[in-house]
Amino acid sequence: TEQTLPQAVEGLKAIGIRGFNLTMPCKNRMVGLCDQLSPAARLMNAVNTVVNDNGHLTGHNTDGIGFVRALQDAGHAIAGKTMTLLGAGGASTAICVQAAIDGAREIHVFARSTSRFWDRMQDLAAELGRSYPCTVTLTDQADQAQLAKALEKSQLLVNGTSVGMAPHAEDSLITDKSLFHPDLIVFDAIYDPRQTRL
Numbered sequence: 610t611e612q613t614l615p616q617a618v619e620g621l622k623a624i625g626i627r628g629f630n631l632t633m634p635c636k637n638r639m640v641g642l643c644d645q646l647s648p649a650a651r652l653m654n655a656v657n658t659v660v661n662d663n664g665h666l667t668g669h670n671t672d673g674i675g676f677v678r679a680l681q682d683a684g685h686a687i688a689g690k691t692m693t694l695l696g697a698g699g700a701s702t703a704i705c706v707q708a709a710i711d712g713a714r715e716i717h718v719f720a721r722s723t724s725r726f727w728d729r730m731q732d733l734a735a736e737l738g739r740s741y742p743c744t745v746t747l748t749d750q751a752d753q754a755q756l757a758k759a760l761e762k763s764q765l766l767v768n769g770t771s772v773g774m775a776p777h778a779e780d781s782l783i784t785d786k787s788l789f790h791p792d793l794i795v796f797d798a799i800y801d802p803r804q805t806r807l
Contacts, residue, residue, distance in 0.1 A: 611638045618642050621661070628660045633699075636670075643668035652706045652736060655699070672700065673707025676767075676798070685765075685794055688712030692765040695719050695750065695782050697730035700798050701769030705733065709743040716743060717759035719750040750782065760788045768797045773805040781806040 614635050621629055631639055639656040640646065647669040650656045656668035677687055687708050694701055694708075697720035705716055716737075718730060727747070734745035748755045760766060766789075772782050789795070797805045 611635055614638050615642060618659075618666070622664050622666070626661055628658065630658050632657060639668060642666065648710060648740075649673055649703070649706050652733065652740075653702050655703075670703060670706075672703035673705075673710075676704045676796070677707050677711050680765075680794075680796065683794075687765070689714050690764045691715040691717070691762055692767060693717045693719065693756070693759045693763040695766075695768045695772075696770035697721075697724050697726040697747070698770065701767075702726070702730065702733065704767055704769050704798070705730075705745065706737070709737040709741045709745065713743050715762075716745045717755075717763065718745060718747045719752075719756055719759070720747065722749040722751075753785075757788055760793065761790070764792060765794045765796065768799065768805075768807055771799070773797065773799045773807055775801045778802050779806055783807055 611634055636655040636657055639659065640650065640654055643656060643659065643666045645667045650668045650670040653670050655670050658669040658671050660667045680687060688711060690713055692708055692713055694705055694716055697718060705718060708716055718734065720727060720730060730747050734747050737743055737745045768782060770782065772780050795807060797807050799805045
């Protein structure tokens with residue numbers, strides 16, 4: 610639990626564990642227990658992987674790296690690309706951060722302006738723009754005209770939301786097929802079902 614995490618970490622350090630992984634709800638709490646953070650972990654304020662170098666803990670977040678590697682495995686690169694990203698939650702944040710770190714040129718994020726993650730994504734967009742040569746914009750997903758414009762100039766569309774996840778597999782944030790173009794790579798972070806409606 611979050612309350613016992615500090616004691617657990619001290620125990621892992623005491624027995625010389627080389628590294629460990631963790632998930633919610635401990636990812637944010639772990640940030641304050643690390644001696645050092647990777648750029649992605651710092652920007653996301655979340656750690657899921659810890660490396661122990663003789664008691665010196667370095668926190669990483671590998672969620673976005675998984676996204677980039679999946680793209681690479683499919684024969685695509687993120688560097689220099691314009692991406693439209695749906696969502697502002699944890700998965701979208703990880704994808705956005707790693708895409709900027711790995712050289713995306715422009716990221717158009719579309720999310721609900723009523724989302725509890727909206728303000729965090731606004732702050733992140735500004736920070737990424739200051740730290741990397743990547744322009745990140747945030748727009749309410751209800752603005753279909755802006756979504757169409759973003760998709761028109763994007764090489765990559767990513768769904769970082771849970772829309773389309775079983776048992777609601779028939780749902781999709783994109784329902785107008787005319788928004789797709791032949792050069793658009795579509796990536797869905799949904800893992801169940803394997804083939805989503807998107």
